[in-house]
Amino acid sequence: MSSFVSWGRRSVLLGAVAFGLVFGLAVSGPAHAAGELHIYAWSGELPQEIVDDFEKETGITVTFDTFDSNETMMAKLEAGATGYDIVNPSQYAVQILAKKGLIEELEHGKIANIGNISEEFRNVSYDSGNKYQIPYLSGSTGLAYNTDCVKEEVTSWKSLWDEKYKGRIYMLDNMLAAYIAGLQVNGFRASSTNEAEIAKATESLIAQKPLLAGYNSTNFADLVSSGEACLVEAWSGTVIQVMAENPKVRYVLPQEGGTMWVDGFSVAKGAANRDNAYIFIDYLLKPEVAAKVTKLSKIATCVGKSRELLPPEIANNPAIFLPKEQVAKADFILDAGDAMKFYQDGWTKVKTAQ
Amino acid sequence: MTMRADAPALLTESASSVWTTRLARLVPPVFTFAALAFLFIPIFVLIAYSFNASRSTVVWQGLTLDWYAAVLDDRRLRQAVMNSAFVALFAGAFSAAIGTLTALAIVRRQFPGKEMLSTALLAPIVLPEIVIAVALLVFMVALKAPLGFTSMIIGHVLVTLPFATLIMRTAAVALDPRLEEAAADLGANEWQTFLRVTLPALAPAILSAFLMAATLSFDNFVMSTFVTGVGSTTLPIYIYAQLKTGLTPQINALGTLLVIANMTVLIAVIGYQFRLRARRQRLSQ
Numbered sequence: 001m002s003s004f005v006s007w008g009r010r011s012v013l014l015g016a017v018a019f020g021l022v023f024g025l026a027v028s029g030p031a032h033a034a035g036e037l038h039i040y041a042w043s044g045e046l047p048q049e050i051v052d053d054f055e056k057e058t059g060i061t062v063t064f065d066t067f068d069s070n071e072t073m074m075a076k077l078e079a080g081a082t083g084y085d086i087v088n089p090s091q092y093a094v095q096i097l098a099k100k101g102l103i104e105e106l107e108h109g110k111i112a113n114i115g116n117i118s119e120e121f122r123n124v125s126y127d128s129g130n131k132y133q134i135p136y137l138s139g140s141t142g143l144a145y146n147t148d149c150v151k152e153e154v155t156s157w158k159s160l161w162d163e164k165y166k167g168r169i170y171m172l173d174n175m176l177a178a179y180i181a182g183l184q185v186n187g188f189r190a191s192s193t194n195e196a197e198i199a200k201a202t203e204s205l206i207a208q209k210p211l212l213a214g215y216n217s218t219n220f221a222d223l224v225s226s227g228e229a230c231l232v233e234a235w236s237g238t239v240i241q242v243m244a245e246n247p248k249v250r251y252v253l254p255q256e257g258g259t260m261w262v263d264g265f266s267v268a269k270g271a272a273n274r275d276n277a278y279i280f281i282d283y284l285l286k287p288e289v290a291a292k293v294t295k296l297s298k299i300a301t302c303v304g305k306s307r308e309l310l311p312p313e314i315a316n317n318p319a320i321f322l323p324k325e326q327v328a329k330a331d332f333i334l335d336a337g338d339a340m341k342f343y344q345d346g347w348t349k350v351k352t353a354q
Numbered sequence: 355m356t357m358r359a360d361a362p363a364l365l366t367e368s369a370s371s372v373w374t375t376r377l378a379r380l381v382p383p384v385f386t387f388a389a390l391a392f393l394f395i396p397i398f399v400l401i402a403y404s405f406n407a408s409r410s411t412v413v414w415q416g417l418t419l420d421w422y423a424a425v426l427d428d429r430r431l432r433q434a435v436m437n438s439a440f441v442a443l444f445a446g447a448f449s450a451a452i453g454t455l456t457a458l459a460i461v462r463r464q465f466p467g468k469e470m471l472s473t474a475l476l477a478p479i480v481l482p483e484i485v486i487a488v489a490l491l492v493f494m495v496a497l498k499a500p501l502g503f504t505s506m507i508i509g510h511v512l513v514t515l516p517f518a519t520l521i522m523r524t525a526a527v528a529l530d531p532r533l534e535e536a537a538a539d540l541g542a543n544e545w546q547t548f549l550r551v552t553l554p555a556l557a558p559a560i561l562s563a564f565l566m567a568a569t570l571s572f573d574n575f576v577m578s579t580f581v582t583g584v585g586s587t588t589l590p591i592y593i594y595a596q597l598k599t600g601l602t603p604q605i606n607a608l609g610t611l612l613v614i615a616n617m618t619v620l621i622a623v624i625g626y627q628f629r630l631r632a633r634r635q636r637l638s639q
Contacts, residue, residue, distance in 0.1 A: 038584045043592065044599030048429050063585040064430065066595035072579065079495050083502070083584040218597050222410040237599055245409060297599075 037276040041088035047296040077102045085271040091126040094133040095335040103266040110278040113285035118304035133264040135302040139236040142258040147248045149230035157185040157254045166211045168230035173215035175347040184256035190331035193339035202346035206353045240298045251319040260330040404606035421607035434592035445510035446568030453518030461526040487580040501583025509577040514567035525559030
């Protein structure tokens with residue numbers, strides 16, 4: 001009897017283990033089945049409609065996962081065994097991922113539409129010749145202000161240090177973004193790796209702190225739209241959403257340059273569905289597809305020809321498509337390498353300053 | 355004379371002390387009410403702004419139901435809710451099952467290392483979740499196991515198991531061992547006793563443990579962000595990822611729907627326990 005009982009208990013355990021295994025297999029599924037594509041991308045940049053269209057046209061089943069920052073995405077890839085085919089890194093992340101061998105050198109022969117990439121994005125400093133990333137969506141980091149409160153025309157980062165707006169200014173709650181203003185207001189490049197320059201920027205950011213209402217990178221656009229904030233350091237893609245609703249909100253790239261960001265697509269090392277990844281990238285580079293992306297997400301693509309296909313209120317919106325000469329002047333945030341330590345130490349000082 | 359002069363003073367003093375006591379008595383309820391209001395007001399604000407015609411989550415512009423349509427229309431959001439529900443269901447079930455068996459072992463059996471096990475089970479509560487999450491990620495990578503639903507469910511079981519076990523231990527302690535002895539006296543073997551006596555008696559607690567674990571799993575972000583893989587993006591991860599382009603009242607609408615769903619489950623559970631109690635009373639009469 002007792003042996004029967006213990007057998008019974010063991011069988012329950014075995015049953016549970018077996019169930020777990022079967023279940024595990026059932027959900028992980030056949031990862032290498034034909035006609036699949038696993039994309040790991042920013043949320044809100046590549047609309048689902050584009051993915052739906054692509055699935056309909058090609059019959060490829062797309063799995064679309066989203067990440068909240070380049071750092072999260074890089075940590076995932078670094079851990080290995082992710083199963084993603086396409087990732088969506090920003091410029092500095094491309095440098096880091098390429099250096100670590102986590103993304104593949106692109107086979108341009110498989111991308112028929114590669115010629116559709118605009119001239120100014122073909123030889124970007126972080127990835128010359130589009131070796132690792134097909135640049136796709138771009139925007140800028142600049143200044144947004146509310147004309148109810150700011151009567152003058154804002155042209156410089158200096159306005160973020162203006163006593164007049166004390167308590168009505170927000171800076172982006174993001175280290176590298178805050179340093180764009182800190183460095184450029186002193187006449188340095190936003191991608192500086194010079195210790196003395198970064199230290200000077202740190203001083204400026206600390207000096208600015210008493211004027212700030214806070215650091216905010218989530219609803220700064222709402223705050224400037226409601227008039228709670230007069231002036232904010234802003235990402236263009238976020239501000240554009242409130243500008244459609246509130247004509248009092250303006251967006252400018254300051255005369256010191258501001259920065260551009262470029263999110264593009266790279267093929268993850270060892271991608272299981274490599275061919276489908278190239279089919280997808282090629283699809284995105286069609287002008288009519290790129291135009292649809294911009295229409296839905298209000299973000300400019302790097303496919304120049306798409307601009308002609310857009311209605312004038314989008315094609316001529318300076319917050320979406322920046323003037324060419326401003327694009328040429330803007331800095332890219334790049335991988336700071338060893339200088340990252342200066343930024344981190346400085347940012348800690350800024351954040352803890354009274 | 356002095357006495358008489360003092361008397362009114364004494365009187366007013368005692369009157370004022372009566373007032374102070376009365377006031378003092380008012381403090382706890384007022385304070386409690388204020389604290390509760392502070393906790394619940396954001397939920398009402400959330401619900402109110404889900405009807406906001408503006409795409410801002412702070413500026414009011416008028417009434418609309420568009421955000422509810424946007425929730426139902428958003429395929430990625432729907433997928434994320436489904437993924438969350440799927441993970442929560444399995445993580446909750448595994449946690450409740452393992453928690454029940456562990457609790458029974460700790461309460462009913464003697465075995466070497468019992469004290470250590472019951473302490474070790476509390477470790478995931480004490481340790482920062484991020485540490486456990488990193489450890490699991492490293493372990494999964496070392497095993498070359500792909501990240502996805504399996505790793506998500508394992509991770510969520512890890513995080514929720516201590517809570518499920520705690521609930522089940524309390525229930526197991528309260529369970530009268532004589533019931534099981536009686537079953538054995540009447541000829542039931544250990545397996546039959548477990549199925550027909552122990553399990554039904556523990557059923558309400560198992561349901562609580564399951565709901566607790568499933569809820570914690572549904573909300574989980576820290577563990578999820580580390581061990582999620584292809585196709586297993588859950589709701590908290592999806593919402594957090596949306597911060598880059600800014601949140602809209604769509605999130606409020608979704609939140610409102612979740613509040614309604616939670617309330618429905620809660621009411622169903624309370625109703626079920628109420629019926630159960632009524633039936634027991636009828637049986638004992």
